[in-house]
Amino acid sequence: MEFNKFTLLFRCGRDYGRLVTKDLGVNDTEYTICSFLNFYPNAPQDMISKSYMLDKTTVAKALVSLETKGLITREVNPNNRRQNLINLTDAGRDLIKDAVNVYDDWVNKVSSALSADEQKQFEALLDKMLDEAMSLKEEASK
Numbered sequence: 001m002e003f004n005k006f007t008l009l010f011r012c013g014r015d016y017g018r019l020v021t022k023d024l025g026v027n028d029t030e031y032t033i034c035s036f037l038n039f040y041p042n043a044p045q046d047m048i049s050k051s052y053m054l055d056k057t058t059v060a061k062a063l064v065s066l067e068t069k070g071l072i073t074r075e076v077n078p079n080n081r082r083q084n085l086i087n088l089t090d091a092g093r094d095l096i097k098d099a100v101n102v103y104d105d106w107v108n109k110v111s112s113a114l115s116a117d118e119q120k121q122f123e124a125l126l127d128k129m130l131d132e133a134m135s136l137k138e139e140a141s142k
Contacts, residue, residue: 013106020102024095029062034096042085071095
């Protein structure tokens with residue numbers, strides 16, 4: 001298998017997403033966080049970092065920017081005062097409502113080139129490859 005093909009496919013998806021979301025006034029990381037919060041309200045900051053494998057500093061900077069733009073709120077978790085719970089504001093929800101599924105929509109459009117059986121097989125194979133990739137990453141970090 002060629003790594004380059006994975007990279008090209010990923011870049012095509014990123015470029016598509018950027019084109020669709022370019023007028024929202026947020027960068028990719030900010031869009032990703034808003035999209036995540038749409039489905040997971042009251043998310044702790046570290047959950048966002050872990051879910052997207054983003055550096056904590058990158059997430060913190062994006063959250064400051066989103067808060068400044070009035071798109072999110074941060075509140076101290078009453079059960080763990082060292083943790084902030086992040087939520088979209090009404091403005092944040094309005095901002096992404098039409099673009100929240102842009103990447104899922106893209107994957108569905110691209111995978112329509114495959115039959116239903118091929119899509120299931122591909123999904124299963126991706127799951128196996130992702131499990132192996134995570135294992136290799138963990139191994140390398142030791």
